[in-house]
Amino acid sequence: DAGITQSPRHKVTETGTPVTLRCHQTENHRYMYWYRQDPGHGLRLIHYSYGVKDTDKGEVSDGYSVSRSKTEDFLLTLESATSSQTSVYFCAISETPRLSGSGGANVLTFGAGSRLTVL
């Protein structure tokens, strides 16, 4: 997990409270991603970023927002947490794909995960 850290690693909160998870990278990679992992669902993409202030929605973006004001930081915010958002959240980073050859086939490097429990 070198080069990418997530905080907090564990959090318990109550329904209706706001929560922010932070992903910090030291690799200077352009692309950053937030996934959630749930039993029976594998990993599902929440949001991703392809540059500072450039973000887009993933498969399960409802109830989540993101921000990226610096290359190294990608924040995931739950404006009003619900029990259905209890999950393990993973941040990932990847290099800019090359424009030819295997462009786009970049490998993801994942953080260690943040376990969120919403009571």
Next chain:
Amino acid sequence: AQSVAQPEDQVNVAEGNPLTVKCTYSVSGNPYLFWYVQYPNRGLQFLLKYITGDNLVKGSYGFEAEFNKSQTSFHLKKPSALVSDSALYFCAVRDAHSGAGSYQLTFGKGTKLSVIP
């Protein structure tokens, strides 16, 4: 749309025996295919990928995977399993022709591999 199926939730194999973890995929164009492994309380780690060329791809820790276009499969294999291979394995796919700005991988649900001593 792109999708991945891992038909087995769990695979049990005896130490020293060959192992196979199955994966099938669906994309509209040509696929980029990946295998990742997750050890307990850790993030996912990259094992190997198929982009183009040789259908047999070799990766980390002695793992390999075979791309079969006609069967739309990308099964993960290892000739001799180790107890330390016990982990959760994820197959992932993306369409090689996804538009710029979108390099989203779609992951399977994962297969838990247990290697029995």
